[in-house]
Amino acid sequence: MRSIAAASDANHPRLVELDALRGLAALAVALYHFTAEYSDLYGHSVPLWGEVRFGKFGVQLFFAISGFVILMSLERIERAREFVLSRAARLYPAYWTAVVLTFMVVSLFGLPDREFSLQTALVNLTMFHELLRVPHVDTVYWTLTIELSFYLLMFMLAYARALPRIIPIFIVLVALQTLAELAFQAKGMPFVARLASRPHLQFFALGVLAFKQSRGQVSVPSALALVGVCFAHEALVGSIAPLPVFGVVLVLTYALSHGALRWLTWRPLLFMGFISYSFYLVHQNIGYVIIRRLEAAGWRPEAAIAVAFAVGFLLATLITYRVEQPALRGYRQWRRKAQARAAVSPHVA
Template sequence: MRSLAAASDASPPRLVELDALRGLAALVVALYHFTAEYSDLYGHSAPLWGEAHFGKYGVQLFFAISGFVILMSLERMGRARDFVTSRAARLYPAYWTAVALTFTVVSLFGLPDREFSFQTALINLTMLHELLRVPHVDTVYWTLTIELSFYLLMFVLAYARALPRVISIFIVLVVLQTLAELAAQAMGMPFVARFAGRPHLQFFALGVLAFKQSRGEVSAASALALVGVCFAHEVLVGSIAPLPVFGVVLGLCYALSRGALRWLTWRPLLFMGFISYPFYLVHQNIGYVVIRRLEAAGWRPEAAIAVAFAVGFLLATLITYRVEQPALRGYRQWRRRARTQAVVMPHVA
C-alpha cells in the first residue's frame, strides 16, 4: 500500500520495486478478504477452489514498506513539519473519498454487522476514530491507526534531529516494547500487553533497517542487533502473524536493500502498487456487497470474487487519478509558492 498508506516520495532513481511489493501485498490481502474471511463471515454459496489464508499477513509487509519509505521521505525533507503536511495531503483526500463511498454503498445495499450511522462515518473522517472507541466504517482502517502511530514516532525523531541514530533508537524501542508486553502478561494485564504491541515496531524496524542498508549507512553489528531484538520479540511475545511471516518479511527487506527485487517490476504489478492505497481502502466492504449480491443471483463464488476485484480496481483507479493525484499536485504547487515567498520576503525587506 502506498505504505498501506504511504506512497513513495523517492527522488530519482525511483525504487520501483517498492511499488511492486506494495501492489503484491495489496493483492494478497484482498484475496484473503474475498476468500477466507468472507467464508468465515458470511459463507460462500459454494465451496471455493481454495482460500488464501496467507494473505492476511500482507499487512506486515505494508508496515515494513512504510518503515523504508517514511525514513526515505524524512531524510530528503528540509523541515520535519513538511512531513506532516505531505502525509496529510497524501493520505486524507483518498481516505475521505473511500469512507464516503463505503458508507454509501453499505447503507444502500446492506451488509450485516457492518452498517453504521452517519455520525460514525463523520468521526471516521478524522482517521483517529479508533482512539475514540468509534467503530471502523471498514475494518481495514485498523492499520491506519498503526501507521499514524509510526508517523508520529518518526516525526518526533526527525524534529529532535535523531534520525542519524535511528537504528540504535529502534533497538531500544523494540526491547522496551518486548519487556512491556512480557511484564504485562506476567502481571495478568492483557489489555496493557495488547496496547504495548500495537505499534508493530518490529516490522517497521525491518523497513527502516532496509533503507539504511540500501544507503550503506549501518554497520553489520547494528543490523544484526536490530534483527536480533525483533526476532526475540517474535519468539518471546509473538504477534498477530506467525514466526515464518517475520522471516519472509525480513528476507524481502534484505533483498530490497540489496537491489535484488528489480525482477518484480512487471508493469501491471507496478500499476497495482500505484493505486494500492485507494484499492486497500475501498476493496473490502464494497467487495463483500458485490460478492453477496452476485452469489445471491446464482453466480459462482470465483466469478463473484473476480467482479469484486474489478470493482475495486476501477474505484481505486478513479480515486487515484481524480482525487489523490490532483490533491498531491495542489499540495506541491502550494509548497513551491510558500518556498518562493519565503525566499522573496527577506529580499523585499
C-alpha cells in the same frame, strides 16, 4: 535535517520495487478478505476452489514498506512540519473519498454487522476514530491508526534531529516493547500486553533498517542487533502474524535494500502498487456487498470475487487519478510557491 537539495530525487531515484511489493501486499490482503474472511463472516454459497488465509499477513509487509518509505521521505524534506503536510495530502483526500463511498454503498445495499450511522461515518473522517472508540466504517482502517502512530514517532525523531541515530533508537524501542509485553503477560494482564504490542514496531524497524542498508549507513553489528531484538520479540512474545511471516518480511526487506528485487518490474504489478492505497481503502466492504449480491443471484463465488476485484480496481484507479494525485500535485505547487515567497521576502524587506 538534511536539505531538499542534499537529498533530491535525482540523487535517490524512485524504487519501482516498492510499488511491486505494495501491489503484492494489496493483492494478498484482498484475496484473504474475499476468500477466507468472507467464508468466516458470511459463508460462500458453495465451497471455494481454495482459500488464501496467509494473505492477511500482507499488512506486515505494508508496515515494513512504510518504515522504508517514511524514512526516505524524511531525508528529502527540510523541515519536519513539511512531513506532516505531505502525509496529510497523501492520505486524507483518498481516505475521505473511500469513507464516503463505502458508507453510501453499505447504507444502500446493506451488509450485516457493518452498517453504521452517519455520525460514525463523520467521526471516521478524522482517521483518529479508533482512539475515540468509534467503530470503523470499513475494518481495514485499523492499520491506519498504527500507521499514524508510526508517523508521529518518526516526526518526533525528525523534530529532535535524532534520525542519524535511528537504528540504536529502534533497538531500544523494540526491546522495551518486548520487555513490556512479557511483564504484562507475567502479571496476568493480557489486554495491556496486546496494547503494548499494537505499534508493530518490529516490522516498521525492518523497513527502516532496509533503507539505511540501501544507503550504506548502518554497520553490520547494528543491523544484526536490530534484527536480533525484532526476532526476539516474535519468538518470545509473538504477534498477530506467525514467526515465519517475520522471516519472509525480513528476506524481502533485505533483498530490497540490496537491489535484489529489481526483476519485479511487471507493469500490471507496478500499476497495482501505484493504486494500492486507494484499492486497500475501498476493496473490502464494497467487495463484500458485491459478492453477497452476485452469489444470491446464483453466481459462482469465484466469478463474484472476480467482479469484486474488477470493481475495486476501477474505483481505486479513479480515486488515484482523480483525487489522490491531484491533491498531491496541489500540495507540491503550494509548497513551491511558499518556498519562492520565503526566498523573495528577505530581499523585499
